Amino acid sequence: MKFGVVVFPGSNCDHDTYHVLKKVVGAKVEYIWHKETTLNYFDVIILPGGFSYGDYLRVGAVARFSPVMREVIKFANSGGLVLGICNGFQVLLEAGLLPGSLITNDHLRFRCQDVYIKVANNKTCFSRSYESGQVLKMPIAHYSGNYFADKETLKMLEGTERIVFQYCSLDGNVIPEENPNGSMLNIAGILNEKKNILGMMPHPERAAEKILGSEDGLGIFNSLLRES
């Protein structure tokens, strides 16, 4: 099982993700420069958090046209596993690999804080290490994490179990008071139709060591390793 972490100009969670995979999880991992066009020796591609291309135009909009993304789209369409974290999630939406969009937080503030998220679906390659309904503590750090989609898309996401994580209270209640950014249905993470692509706003790589306050993010990387 080999992981690749894409490095766009402006990515800033690439090193954290690489560190967790290599040192904490003990997986094989390599960086992938944004100009790279050969991805066929990877099993999982991770688009990390950050501010790719300075968030110019719209978040994720310019990264979507980088050479590596053409290959990521091919890789994903042929069933390869892709995880987009924070800005990576925004890139996946701009690329059309996931439905909907992430717009400015409803309160217009950058939010950097721990949140609780509920595992709404644990029958996925990304969440199989968790219990169904388990509550995880992970940090968010974003200004545009407000998930938007039309009613039909939301209904389809719910009906096909493509919502993987939802913002919730410590005891697992998915309620508006625990929504940190205005996301519809408190959505924190969703899958594509084939369920081989996950986009999520919280940072599992920043919650993978006890010294950082939470190890709840490790389950995502461990779930992916169990695929091999």
Added chain:
Amino acid sequence: MWLAKVIVSYKTGILDPEAKTIHNALISLGYQDINKVETGKYFQIGFSDSIDRDKAKELTKQACAKILSNPVIQKYTFQLEEVSK
């Protein structure tokens, strides 16, 4: 030379918190009669001399649909103008 002047803005019903904040600021400054504010982005795209009006229109549409706007949340309008260099 043909020049496209493009405005990209949010579709109706999409939350525009920035516009709402600007609107609130205007109200607090005493502009009670302003009842709507929308925000958007403005682009100017210039074309090579060999490009005629129809081609410029087609290329502008492609640019708007492919990168300048996100069709999930945004709409676009544009005008073409012939300008001397």
